[in-house]
Amino acid sequence: MGSFMxxxxxxxMDKKMCWILIFLTIAGNVVxxxxxxxxxxxxxxxxxxxxxxxxxxxxxxxxxxxxNWRKLEYSTEGHR
Amino acid sequence: xxNECKKGRNIKDSTSDMVNLTKNVDQTDDLKYNRRAFLKTAxxxxxxxxxxxxxxxxxxxxxxxxxxxxxxxxxxxxxLPEGNSMTFNYPTESDAAILVHTVNGELVxxxxxxxxxxxxxxxxxxxxxxxxxxxxxxxxxxxxxxxAGPPQRELPxxxxxxxxxxxxxxxxxxxxx
Ligand code: FES
Numbered sequence: 001m002g003s004f005m006x007x008x009x010x011x012x013m014d015k016k017m018c019w020i021l022i023f024l025t026i027a028g029n030v031v032x033x034x035x036x037x038x039x040x041x042x043x044x045x046x047x048x049x050x051x052x053x054x055x056x057x058x059x060x061x062x063x064x065x066x067x068n069w070r071k072l073e074y075s076t077e078g079h080r
Numbered sequence: 081x082x083n084e085c086k087k088g089r090n091i092k093d094s095t096s097d098m099v100n101l102t103k104n105v106d107q108t109d110d111l112k113y114n115r116r117a118f119l120k121t122a123x124x125x126x127x128x129x130x131x132x133x134x135x136x137x138x139x140x141x142x143x144x145x146x147x148x149x150x151x152x153x154x155x156x157x158x159x160l161p162e163g164n165s166m167t168f169n170y171p172t173e174s175d176a177a178i179l180v181h182t183v184n185g186e187l188v189x190x191x192x193x194x195x196x197x198x199x200x201x202x203x204x205x206x207x208x209x210x211x212x213x214x215x216x217x218x219x220x221x222x223x224x225x226x227x228a229g230p231p232q233r234e235l236p237x238x239x240x241x242x243x244x245x246x247x248x249x250x251x252x253x254x255x256x257x
Contacts, residue, residue: 014179018119019119022119022121022122022123022126025130026122026124026125026126026129029126029129029130029175030129032129032130032133033129033132033133036133036136037136038139040136040139040140040231041233042254042255043143043236043254043255044095044255045140045141045143046140046144046253047138047143048137048140049137049140049141052133052134052136052137053137055129055130055131055132055134056120056130056131056133056134057134058126058130059127059129059130059131060130062123062126062127062130063123063127065123066120066123069119070094073116
C-alpha cells in the first residue's frame with residue numbers, strides 16, 4: 001500500500017510509533033482492569049482509584065495517539 | 081490534511097487504484113476489514129478497557145466515605161470454651177461472621193463467607209483450621225489466609241476486644257497479614 005520511503009516531515013510520532021503506543025495502552029489497560037478488580041474485591045479503595053486513574057489516562061493517550069495517527073494516515077498523498 | 085478525503089474516505093467510487101482493482105470480488109470486505117479499521121478497533125478496545133475501570137473507582141470513593149467499625153457485643157467469654165466457635169453478624173446483619181476460640185486459646189473472628197464462592201466456612205477443631213466444605217477450601221485459623229483449595233484471598237478479619245469477659249467486635253480489615 002503506502003510508500004515505504006520516509007516521508008518528509010515525519011517526526012518521532014510517526015505512524016509506526018502510533019501503532020506501538022496504541023497496543024501498549026491496550027496491554028496497560030488490560031493490566032489496570034485486572035488490578036482494579038482485584039483491589040476492589042480486596043476493598044483497597046485507595047488503590048482502586050489509582051489504578052482506574054491510570055486506566056483513564058491510558059485511554060486518553062490512546063485517543064490522542066489515534067487522532068494523531070489519523071492525521072498522518074489521511075494526509076498522505078497518493079493513497080486515493 | 082485534506083478536507084475532501086474525509087467524506088470520500090472509504091467509498092467505492094474512489095479514484096484509488098487499490099479500490100478499483102478489476103475482478104476484486106471481496107471489494108466490500110477489503111474496504112471494511114483493513115488495516116485502518118483494525119487500528120480503530122484497537123483504539124476502541126483500549127479506551128473501553130480503560131474507561132471500564134471508572135465505575136469501580138466511583139464505587140470505591142463511596143466505600144471510602146462509608147465508615148465501618150462500630151462496636152458490637154458478640155458473646156461472653158464463658159459461653160465460648162476453647163475449641164468452640166459461634167456465628168454472628170458483623171458489621172451489618174447481612175455479613176455473616178464466625179468467632180473462634182481456638183484450641184490454643186486464641187480468640188479470632190472473620191467474616192465467614194468463603195473468598196472463593198461465598199459458602200460459609202466452619203471451624204474444624206481436630207485440625208485447628210477453617211474449612212469451606214463447598215470445594216474444600218482451607219484457611220489458617222490464626223490469620224485467615226487461604227492455605228489450600230480454590231480460595232485466593234484471605235477472609236476479612238474482624239477486630240476483637242475483650243472487656244470484663246465480654247467479647248466485642250470493633251472493626252473489620254479486608255487485607256491483613
Ligand atoms: S466456596 Fe469455599 S472453596 Fe469454593
